[in-house]
Amino acid sequence: MTNKTLVLLASASLFATASVANANSLSASSTAAAQDEAAKPTMTEGERMKQLFAQSDEDSLQRNPIGALFRGDERYADRFGDYISDEYFAAERAAEEKELAALMTIDRNKLGVTDKIAYDVFLRDKKQAIQGMSKEIMDLTIVRPLNHFSGFHTFYPTFASGKGAAPFKTVKNYEDNLKRHAEFITLINRSVGRFRQGMDSGVVETKLTIGNVIEQLATQIGLGLEKSPFMAPTQAFPEDFSDADKSRLTAEYETTTKKIFASYQTMHDFLKNEYLPAAREGVGLSYMKGGDVLYKHLIENTTTLPLEADYVHNLGLSEVTRIKTEMEAIKKEVGFKGSLSEFFTYLRTDSKFHPESREALTKGYYELGKKVDKLLATQFKVLPKSPLEIRPYDESIEKFQAGGSYQSGTPDGSRPGVFYFNAYDLPSRNTSGMTTLYLHEGAPGHHFQISLAQENEDLPNFMRFGGNTAFVEGWALYAEKLGYPMKLYDDPYQRFGHLDDEMLRAMRLVVDTGLHSKGWTREQSIQYMLDNSSMGETDATAEVERYIAIPSQALAYKIGALTIQRLKKKAQETLGDKFDPREFHDQVLNTGALPMTVLEKKIDDWIATQS
Incomplete structure (x- = not known):
């Protein structure tokens, strides 16, 4: 993601x-x-x-x-x-x-x-x-301005820390950050007013998501000034800064960070003492006033297709069945004698499938990145100019993050794209999923799709820098499949890791619609994911709580990927020996993130010109 x-x-x-x-x-x-x-x-x-x-x-x-x-x-x-x-x-x-x-x-x-x-x-x-x-x-x-997965309070600390997109090279950069802090505080304070509006109208967040926000705010406040990401820029001043500027800026950052903490405390106390008692018990939108209307709107917005929740739910069930069949074949290939459920448990619990340390996990991703780089030209005629870095999440935020994510770089390459991986709770991290995760979040997944679009100056900016979830995440999921032609899944356990990740996206169709249109509970959803994959309970819980926080977003992955896979199959069948994956991928990527309907027409037109 x-x-x-x-x-x-x-x-x-x-x-x-x-x-x-x-x-x-x-x-x-x-x-x-x-x-x-x-x-x-x-x-x-x-x-x-x-x-x-x-x-x-x-x-x-x-x-x-x-x-x-x-x-x-x-x-x-x-x-x-x-x-x-x-x-x-x-x-x-x-x-x-x-x-x-x-x-x-x-x-x-x-x-x-x-x-x-x-x-x-x-x-x-x-x-x-x-x-x-x-x-x-x-x-x-608007009356639900933030939750634990979607909100400026989760994004802004890293953004303002010197490790995000904001620059910290000049004195002006540091002063600009202070000015942004003042407006960030205003937004946090106004968010309390929006929450109050929702309490009055009866449209409220869940007790679960708000409980998580309360914990997030308490964690950030608890770091104190010394460890706060907001103070991090003062611990890494450029060498050309004068002692006077360093002293002045440090004092100003301390004062402003205290103000941020004060706004956090106000939000924390309001949510804990006033909002949480009014928040809803049911985690799905079906339990929220107007939730059915909102969910229908969100499905079309994220998938770029006018799909009904029941159709998506049934599609997910059929995909889960197909993937399970392929998993059974790998289980036999490696000689495991027990049931698929027991194989899941084996992968979940055997120490050989878990990283030994944060350092070992980091080294593993570095080596994987180098291996992938050598193979990309077999599938792509145009490679991004922007470099790709590999980093673990900051320990202050990793608990509530997904297994991995991508942050885009700048078009000129001055700030690289970054693949973040999660090193929290190492016994829950499974090394069999490393290849598929890197292909999705790094290269040729998000890094290629986002970088190639924004580096293409022939496109209008809204296409270079905009997009939709179905294309962005659909491409990244499709990119995982490229591990097959690039011979990255020769190891059956890495191949199983890919299927496990594909299973995750199929289960999302089932669970997201289950939560928001069929009244599924959090516990029911977690158990479904544990029963149908090798996910650990920590990951399954984080996934389900993410779907609760941002309804429908998780549907776009599989819907988008299935669309691109279908278009590729159509091109292969029509063009036969003339089909070149490098040309196909160039057609998919060279006009930015298109809605699925627009992408299909483009590929159909391209096939016609080729044949």
């Missing part, structure tokens, strides 16, 4: 925050200016559209400055952003509506092939954004 920030983030989603979700908006005044320019008769339709895209992107960065920093753009680095007030959401909605109106004045039939793809993506993005900002949906979302 992109941590998921965005990411996707991608961030996110993967990085999964409001700032990234609305990163392609256009303000009213700027749209009017773009339309005035578009009226000039000398401009082609393609030029008008590119002008619209460029102005949209620029205005969006001004409203969402954190997104700019992730690109390496420091023009608005002294701002954190709003992301939570009524005024912010009103401006975002107005911008989306005016952007859509501006796009409708452009004749799609007069555009080139790539421009038509850009038009279709932009059109879908605007419609989805407007739907997501309707009163019906907003009333169900």
Whole structure:
């Protein structure tokens, strides 16, 4: 996952925050200016559209400055952003509506092939954004501003520590960080007000997720000044800083960090004493007022397809059955005599499948990365320019993190992409899953998809830096399959690890829909995952609590991967000996993260030209 920030983030989603979700908006005044320019008769339709895209992107960065920093753009680095007030959401909605109106004045039939793809993506993005900002949906979302998996309090400490996307090379960088802190405190304080709105309307988070947030806040406060990530930049000043600047900045960072702790304490006490008693017991959206409406919206938003929960649930059940059959074959191959369930237990508990130490796990990933690098040219004609680093999560946040995640670098490569792996509770970490995890989060998964898109300057910025979960995570899951042609699964246990990871994504279809449309409990969901995979209880628990916190996001992996696999099979069958995986992968990746419907049309058109 992109941590998921965005990411996707991608961030996110993967990085999964409001700032990234609305990163392609256009303000009213700027749209009017773009339309005035578009009226000039000398401009082609393609030029008008590119002008619209460029102005949209620029205005969006001004409203969402954190997104700019992730690109390496420091023009608005002294701002954190709003992301939570009524005024912010009103401006975002107005911008989306005016952007859509501006796009409708452009004749799609007069555009080139790539421009038509850009038009279709932009059109879908605007419609989805407007739907997501309707009163019906907003009333169900903005009153739940954070939980243990999705919230600025989980992302910002690393971002501001000197180990994230924010730069710490100059005195101004350090001073900009202090200014961002002030706006971050404002956001945390305003979040309490949003929670109170939800208490009044009856739309509340779960006791489980809020209990986890309370623990997260207590943990961060408990670190104290010396160990706080917010103070980390003062422990790594650049050598050219004067003693006077070091002394001044250290004092200012101490003062501001204490203010952050105070806002955390206020949030902690409010959640513990007032909100937690009002939070709901049922963990799924089916137990929340308006939850069925929200879940339907979220499924289409994350999968980019109009799917029903029952269809997704049944698809998951069929995939679980298929993967189990393949697992049985590997169990026989290695000569294990017991049942599949006993084989799961063997993989879970035998010491030879667990890392000896954090250092050994780190070394293992370094060696794997070098091995993969030597094989990538067999599957790809274009490789990212951005380097990829491998790091464990910081110990202060690792308990609540997934098994691994990816943080994107900058387009110019000045900040590398980072594959993070989890070294918390080593007895629960299974070395048989290392290859598949690296292929997914690192290369050729998230690192290739995100880097190749943002390095392609021929694309409009919303396609270089935007995306959707179905493509981003679907590609990463598909990338795991490339371990077969690259001969990385010759070891049956690594192959089983891949199937186990694929099983995880299939189980997500079952469990996510079970939780949010069929009334499944947390315990029921954890047990289902333990019964159908070799996951340890720690991982299974973290996974289920993630689905509870961010409904539907986990569906996108398997839906997206199955779509790409189906398109590849179609190309192979149609083109026969003419099929080249390097060309196919280039077609999939060279226009950024497309909605599944747009991707399918693109690949169909490409197949037609090849055959």
